[in-house]
Amino acid sequence: MNKTMTGETPESGIISNRGLVERFWAIAKPEHPVYLFSFFMMALTSMTDLARPLVLKWGLDQIEAENIAALQSAAWLFLVVVLLDYGSRSGFSYLISVSFLRTINRLRSKVFEHVIHMKMAFFDRRPVGALMTRTINDCESLAETLRAGIATILVDAVSVLVYLGVLISLDWHLSTTLLVAAPLVWLVVRWCGHRLRLKYLDVRKALAESNGWMAEGIGGVEILQLFSQESQSAGTYKTINRKYRHATITSNFYDALLYSFIEAIAGLVTAAVLIVGFNMRFGLLEISTMIVYLDVVNRLFTPIRELSNKYATIQQALAALQRIFELVETKDTIQQGEEKLQERRLDVAFDKVSFRYGSDGPLVLKNISFALKPGQVFALVGQTGSGKSTIGKLLTRAYDGYEGHVLVGGKELKQLDVHSLRGHIAVVHQDVELFPGSLRENISMFDPTIDDEKVMWAIRLVKAEHLVARLNGGLDYQVREDGGNLSSGQMQLIVFARALAHDAPIVLMDEATASVDSVTEAWIQEAIQQIFKHKTVLIVAHRLSTIAAADQILVLKSGEIIEQGTHEELQTLPGGYYAELVESSKLNKKDSSVFV
Ligand SMILES: Nc1ncnc2c1ncn2[C@@H]1O[C@H](COP(=O)(O)OP(=O)(O)OP(=O)(O)O)[C@@H](O)[C@H]1O
Numbered sequence: 001m002n003k004t005m006t007g008e009t010p011e012s013g014i015i016s017n018r019g020l021v022e023r024f025w026a027i028a029k030p031e032h033p034v035y036l037f038s039f040f041m042m043a044l045t046s047m048t049d050l051a052r053p054l055v056l057k058w059g060l061d062q063i064e065a066e067n068i069a070a071l072q073s074a075a076w077l078f079l080v081v082v083l084l085d086y087g088s089r090s091g092f093s094y095l096i097s098v099s100f101l102r103t104i105n106r107l108r109s110k111v112f113e114h115v116i117h118m119k120m121a122f123f124d125r126r127p128v129g130a131l132m133t134r135t136i137n138d139c140e141s142l143a144e145t146l147r148a149g150i151a152t153i154l155v156d157a158v159s160v161l162v163y164l165g166v167l168i169s170l171d172w173h174l175s176t177t178l179l180v181a182a183p184l185v186w187l188v189v190r191w192c193g194h195r196l197r198l199k200y201l202d203v204r205k206a207l208a209e210s211n212g213w214m215a216e217g218i219g220g221v222e223i224l225q226l227f228s229q230e231s232q233s234a235g236t237y238k239t240i241n242r243k244y245r246h247a248t249i250t251s252n253f254y255d256a257l258l259y260s261f262i263e264a265i266a267g268l269v270t271a272a273v274l275i276v277g278f279n280m281r282f283g284l285l286e287i288s289t290m291i292v293y294l295d296v297v298n299r300l301f302t303p304i305r306e307l308s309n310k311y312a313t314i315q316q317a318l319a320a321l322q323r324i325f326e327l328v329e330t331k332d333t334i335q336q337g338e339e340k341l342q343e344r345r346l347d348v349a350f351d352k353v354s355f356r357y358g359s360d361g362p363l364v365l366k367n368i369s370f371a372l373k374p375g376q377v378f379a380l381v382g383q384t385g386s387g388k389s390t391i392g393k394l395l396t397r398a399y400d401g402y403e404g405h406v407l408v409g410g411k412e413l414k415q416l417d418v419h420s421l422r423g424h425i426a427v428v429h430q431d432v433e434l435f436p437g438s439l440r441e442n443i444s445m446f447d448p449t450i451d452d453e454k455v456m457w458a459i460r461l462v463k464a465e466h467l468v469a470r471l472n473g474g475l476d477y478q479v480r481e482d483g484g485n486l487s488s489g490q491m492q493l494i495v496f497a498r499a500l501a502h503d504a505p506i507v508l509m510d511e512a513t514a515s516v517d518s519v520t521e522a523w524i525q526e527a528i529q530q531i532f533k534h535k536t537v538l539i540v541a542h543r544l545s546t547i548a549a550a551d552q553i554l555v556l557k558s559g560e561i562i563e564q565g566t567h568e569e570l571q572t573l574p575g576g577y578y579a580e581l582v583e584s585s586k587l588n589k590k591d592s593s594v595f596v
Contacts, residue, residue: 020325196255
């Protein structure tokens, strides 16, 4: 595992709060009415908060005035206010959390949908664990912080405004003192907020790295144990975890700093009010007003303290949101056209194609040219790393950004709709890809046009009826993850049946090198011949029998085609690379049917 591959953008800047909120609001469009209604509920909560003491005071005044009727009305009014308060408070809390949950669920689906449309180069740079952190943990963190924070933030913000109003009405002269605090609070909140966001971004990055390492470690545990690398891997994990711990501690530090700054400002403001009150306003201010004033100043700082606390929570949510949007806004999808392939017979041509995986990577294909017609089989041959599989990856558009032209049915790949193109290519990989599900689903791949009859037809063509008959449940047989309950020969036959059932005009095959018993080998060879019939076939071939039967052999070395011809032509080429490869494979391998 490469430590730099954390799936992160390099040191990312901060997207403005407004930018993030606007993006979130756009995603939340279906919930807009519920959000607005819950905000109305919240406003009602603040009003009932304010009304409760007023109604109480009015009621108490009626006792003094001995107005029984008014006192009774006050009691009823108090009940209404209490009920309203209860209803609006619970309504707000329920509606806001439901709305957040819905929006975040949509966001999570959007992230997943976006990620699975990315081109393969995107995944080369990002380990699965780190991507999982973004799709699951970041969304989860956002949901948690929003649920925990926003509901009370809005109430606190309204309380601050209400207390300010009360202070101004008590003595507006004295209230000018508060102006000293405003810029201080603003500066402190901005400064700490900026740092907090950066630190929370670090926390999330470190968490992604930690999860990435853990996912790859557990996924590759067999290799780790075989090479006795458990302690080394655990040591690296500790280092990564230390980074996470450090980032979390630093963010807690700024959180605490913000809180203590606010405490200090509260103290300063109280002192300023005392100084101004007893010096400049002495005699102009009743002592009772002064006491009430100081009490309200103290109360004013309660929601401000709460807000400063929640500000850290908001920064946490914004950091998670920023990472989610950075991912969703990464445009790393294949550039594709609109044209759809209609023909059932398609030729494939590479014209002076050169390619490198990364912009600064080495050229892995150099000036590759060949033309393959329907009914023809071309075998790609060459030593490991010579570029054989890369040709297939370009053809299926797993990667783009090549120089030259790749044409299918005479059309440049970039002009074609990528789904239409892939629907016309049957890919049979060396690593057999089966998933947990029925045998039927593994062959039809949920294509509704492939019914049981077609599935059985494909199975018969690859001579695998005996296999299905032996499996418990036949087509309903439940295949385990990665075909865990099937032999490698059986898995290959199923994948061949899949290729046949989809009846694609182009076949791209990476022939398996693993030896199977001679009976299965014979079935597989027969299955391959069936797949090849009338198709345009490009095969990364490893068996001499397959290579010798190909119409053309393309011999690759370091990304270049160095020889091209039939088996007979190439074998008799004086000093030829292919002839040498055949000779050395015969000398080195007991089973001469397996070539390279
Ligand atoms: N995703 C990738 N990112 C960067 N380099 C890659 C990637 N995949 C392959 N390469 C490089 O491209 C070159 C060609 O690889 P390719 O898989 O096409 O070779 P191959 O001939 O099919 O090898 P093999 O027979 O071992 O499968 C190699 O040097 C390899 O290291």
